[in-house]
Amino acid sequence: MTDMLVKLYGLPDPSSGTPENTIIRRALAAERPAVARWVRWHFGAGWAAECETAFMRMPVSGFIALQDNQLAGFCVYDCTARGMLGPIGIAAPHQRRGIGRALLLAALHDMRANGYAYAVVGWVEEQAFFRQVAGATPIPDSDPGIYRGMLIEDRHRS
Numbered sequence: 001m002t003d004m005l006v007k008l009y010g011l012p013d014p015s016s017g018t019p020e021n022t023i024i025r026r027a028l029a030a031e032r033p034a035v036a037r038w039v040r041w042h043f044g045a046g047w048a049a050e051c052e053t054a055f056m057r058m059p060v061s062g063f064i065a066l067q068d069n070q071l072a073g074f075c076v077y078d079c080t081a082r083g084m085l086g087p088i089g090i091a092a093p094h095q096r097r098g099i100g101r102a103l104l105l106a107a108l109h110d111m112r113a114n115g116y117a118y119a120v121v122g123w124v125e126e127q128a129f130f131r132q133v134a135g136a137t138p139i140p141d142s143d144p145g146i147y148r149g150m151l152i153e154d155r156h157r158s
Contacts, residue, residue, distance in 0.1 A: 001123045001125055001144075002138045002139060002142050002143045003120050003123065003124065003138075003139045003145050003146075004121045004124050004127065004130050004137060004139060005119075005136060005137055005138075005139050006085070006108060006118060006119045006120075006121060006135065006136045007118060008108055008109075008112040008116055008117055011109060011134060012105065014105035014106055014109050017101055018098065018102040019067075019099055019102070022065055022066070022067050022072070022098075022099060023065070024065050024099075024103060025063065026059060026060055026064075027054070027055065027060045028060065029055055029058075029060055031055075032055040035055075035064060035071065035074060036055075038074075039051045039089065042089060043087065043089045047089060050079040050080060051079070053078075053079040053080075054078070054079050057078060061077050061078045061079070061107075062074060062075065062076035062077070062107075063075050063103050063106045063107050063110070064103075065099045065103050067099075071091070072090060072091055073090035073091060073094060073099045073100065074088070074103065075087075075089075075100075075103035075104055076088075076107070077107050077111055077119065080146060081120075083116055083118070083119060084120045085104075085108065085119045085120065085121045086122050086123070088100060088103060088104060090103075100129065100133075101133045104134060120139070121136055122145065122146065123143075123147055124138075
């Protein structure tokens with residue numbers, strides 16, 4: 001998998017396209033245990049660890065999506081390294097409804113507001129999604145990039 005680069009000064013408007021009955025907002029520090037547990041269950045220990053890093057920043061460098069007051073997805077940045085976005089994850093029943101787009105744009109716009117001109121999306125599985133939503137382009141020779149030699153637990157329910 002490769003890393004991708006996103007220009008933060010040319011992003012689409014984040015307010016259009018948020019699915020009905022969906023709230024996208026910055027996570028609160030007190031939500032760390034619940035969000036980390038949810039991420040661990042749906043995406044594994046590695047993603048949960050990165051997610052917990054977002055809660056160590058003030059303000060929290062992560063966004064959550066809620067549908068009917070239930071967690072449906074998350075997106076974090078500045079976790080693996082400064083300027084890196086990810087991971088981003090949407091629970092299976094909520095995928096392909098626009099939640100990922102809304103979360104991604106919320107996080108990218110926040111990065112821009114914090115002074116970043118570019119974001120690196122690490123170890124991308126779904127290049128078409130990032131290309132379509134944010135105009136991301138692959139970074140040549142970036143596999144495995146910063147993740148080279150990293151200890152990785154089983155991704156699912158570790």
